[in-house]
Amino acid sequence: MNATRQDDALIARELYRFFRAGEEETPALRGVSLRVSRGETVAVVGPSGAGKSTLLACLAGLDEPSGGEVRVGGVRISHRPETERARLRARQVGVLLQSRNLLPHLSARDNVRLAQSAVRGRPAASAGELLERVGLTDRAHALPRQLSGGELARAGLAVALANGPTVLLADEPTGELDGDNERLVLELLRDRAADGCAVLVVTHSAQAVRIADRVIELDDGKVRDAASRPKEEVRDVTG
Numbered sequence: 001m002n003a004t005r006q007d008d009a010l011i012a013r014e015l016y017r018f019f020r021a022g023e024e025e026t027p028a029l030r031g032v033s034l035r036v037s038r039g040e041t042v043a044v045v046g047p048s049g050a051g052k053s054t055l056l057a058c059l060a061g062l063d064e065p066s067g068g069e070v071r072v073g074g075v076r077i078s079h080r081p082e083t084e085r086a087r088l089r090a091r092q093v094g095v096l097l098q099s100r101n102l103l104p105h106l107s108a109r110d111n112v113r114l115a116q117s118a119v120r121g122r123p124a125a126s127a128g129e130l131l132e133r134v135g136l137t138d139r140a141h142a143l144p145r146q147l148s149g150g151e152l153a154r155a156g157l158a159v160a161l162a163n164g165p166t167v168l169l170a171d172e173p174t175g176e177l178d179g180d181n182e183r184l185v186l187e188l189l190r191d192r193a194a195d196g197c198a199v200l201v202v203t204h205s206a207q208a209v210r211i212a213d214r215v216i217e218l219d220d221g222k223v224r225d226a227a228s229r230p231k232e233e234v235r236d237v238t239g
């Protein structure tokens with residue numbers, strides 16, 4: 001894991017994350033290493049409590065690993081002050097979380113515009129174009145509470161894409177969606193990868209595993225079998 005390949009947009013080396021509560025210590029990550037290349041879609045699967053959300057938060061620079069490092073586009077995002085992590089994230093990383101990433105008092109369009117405000121220069125796509133891409137042109141002025149579950153997920157994706165990220169990280173992006181919305185969101189993720197983005201999706205969805213180029217199985221804070229495997233070899237991982 002030492003050489004850095006040029007197309008590696010996301011690298012995690014030996015990530016550890018311990019949570020302490022009094023005397024108790026929970027090891028959520030125990031030496032997780034991975035790489036995601038530009039143009040690649042990777043699904044992270046594993047049982048509840050395996051460490052998937054913790055991993056995604058560390059990769060996004062939303063949480064600090066207790067040990068190891070994360071690099072985005074060759075730049076270390078871990079073990080830096082929160083303001084620097086936030087700056088790197090705003091410029092290079094799109095994050096779609098289970099809790100969604102929309103501010104409640106802003107319309108869908110203003111949420112996208114806010115996410116674009118951290119971008120240097122002109123954003124590659126306007127807020128209107130991003131909302132059109134996710135099929136929400138008609139709902140651009142709606143507040144998050146006025147959107148359905150499927151619309152919320154799609155608006156969240158437009159926000160995650162607002163900065164034209166080189167790395168897109170999504171935690172259960174299709175969790176509560178019906179078949180049509182799930183297909184649409186997964187197609188949009190695939191499109192981003194086709195455009196050269198590195199896409200990593202934490203998921204329980206068999207459909208999401210199917211669209212991935214590679215699957216990484218987490219179990220008890222570790223990658224199973226030390227290396228990720230082609231998805232054809234992963235049996236019954238989606239629960």
Ligand SMILES: Nc1ncnc2c1ncn2[C@@H]1O[C@H](COP(=O)(O)OP(=O)(O)OP(=O)(O)O)[C@@H](O)[C@H]1O
Pocket residue numbers: 019020026027028046047048049050051052053054055
């Ligand atoms: N803030 C926290 N404080 C203490 N323990 C935590 C915290 N966050 C996560 N954990 C613990 O770390 C472990 C990994 O949790 P994590 O949420 O990453 O798992 P997961 O694989 O995403 O699970 P799920 O599929 O249920 O969302 C669990 O044992 C969890 O209880």
